[in-house]
Amino acid sequence: MREDNVRKIWSDAELDAALSDLHDGVDEDDGLAFARASLMTAAGTSDAPPQPRRSGTWRWIAVAAAVVTLVGGLAIVTSLKTPPSEPAQPAATLQDIDRPLAPGEFHYAQRLSWLPEILEDKPVMIQQRVELWIPADPTGVWHRRTRWTGAVRGLDEPKHVQVNQLPFDEYGPGGRFGTGQNLGGQTAPTWNTPFQNWLSPDADFVASLTPDRGKLAKRLNFDTISVHDNGKAHTATEALDMVRTALETGLVRKDVRLALRDAFGGVTGAFVVTGRTRDGRAATVLGTKDTGQRLFLDPATAQLLSWDGRFPPTPVTTRSSEVPMSTSRNPPRSSGGAGPPATTTTTPVSPQLVQDLETVYSFAITRTSG
Known part of the structure; x- marks a missing residue:
């Protein structure tokens, strides 16, 4: 020394x-x-x-x-400030989120995704965060919060962009958001089954899912999910959307998640294999041959890890030039709030941006902090 x-x-x-x-x-x-x-x-x-x-x-x-x-x-203590009276951020690991909830606790789900927009006359991808809190009694009021994160891909100097990050909050009794008509259970002559809310799952729909692989495979093929259904079997990508939107809630039980994973392999043009996420985590991969989309699930729990939505570029739908900047208070496009009319441009998203398109999920059990 x-x-x-x-x-x-x-x-x-x-x-x-x-x-x-x-x-x-x-x-x-x-x-x-x-x-x-x-x-x-x-x-x-x-x-x-x-x-x-x-x-x-x-x-x-x-x-x-x-x-x-x-x-x-x-890296536990980052601040000693009193937390706000909001449902807390994730406080549980992937392995323990299936335990019964106590009063005051919530199922928490977060989705980080990239949406196409036109900004400064260029097609770009803007990151959106959607958070969902479901109470211990899922027939109670669900809380959904949508906001832009401020991250932008596709601009030469994105640091100069001021994206409006104000949250848009919605509250839905039993998971039914907005004022639109609830079609669940309704019938029509060209439908195979009564309408099922696969693409906008609520408490009643999630409760209808049972861990019977055979029945779930039949439902993934033939359940009515759109007013335009005409009795044909669903494509693999349509079935993948059904699985994804149901699992995004974080409310589906573990045995049903595992059954959905296995049932998806019974859809024409679908496959289930082992693989890894982009960040190297082991995963069960649900894939489609028609569009090449991939859904990555945790191998042990079948919880969503990520969704790789690589598919051919499509025209960008945007609110003309009124992308939600810091001077605009319009809610994010998928939040359901009112905003300027959408217009469709003829400029596709660049192939490189499409390759970067990935949605990442996280789930937890939280509780109110005040």
Whole structure:
């Protein structure tokens, strides 16, 4: 060890004096309780920490710094501010989200996707986040929040773009959002079955799914999912959309998810293989031969990991030049809110942007924080 690498070591007396000065005016047990409670709060397992008695502001800073230093390697504590009275962000792992919920807890689902828009006369992809909170009793009110993240692909200098990131919140009793007519259960002469809400799943629809692979395979082939259904079997891509939108809720039970995974292989033009996501995670891959789309599921739980929607470029649908910038308060396009009329351009999304098109999912159990 070189002399210039040696740091000063305090004597016992110096260390005792420093510690005595640090804890002067602070009850030792109270400070320890504050530090422990802060850690538990950051991990989402406790109420707000008690406030220890202090004789100076710098002493509060010292206690907080000690907490952050203690767990800095685990990246748990990022802020000691009181959380808002909103359903919390994810606080559960993929393996434990199938446990029964307690009162006040929610199934939480997040979808990060890229949507085509025209910005500065160029076709671009703008990232959208859709969050969904479903209460312990799924027949209660669901909360859906849609917003742009601010990320843009396809511009030479995207850092100069100011995308409006104001959230658009919707509340749907039993998962029924908006004022549109609910067609679930209705019939028509050209339909194989009564209308089924595969593409806009609510509590009643999810409850109708059973872990019978044979029945699910039949439903994926022939359930009526559109007013334009004419009795023909669904394509593989239509069946994949049915599986994807049902699983996106995060409400489908594990046994039903596994059955849906296996039943999808019974659709003409569909296949189920093992593989990996783009970021290298092991996955069960549900694929289609007609469009080449891929749905990646966790091998053990059949929870959604990601969706690779690579398909031939199509014309971009956009609100003319009124992409939601910081000066606009229009809700994101898929939120269901009112906005300027959509127009269709003849400029397709570039092939490179299409190759980058991927939707990523995350699921958790959360609870209200206030």
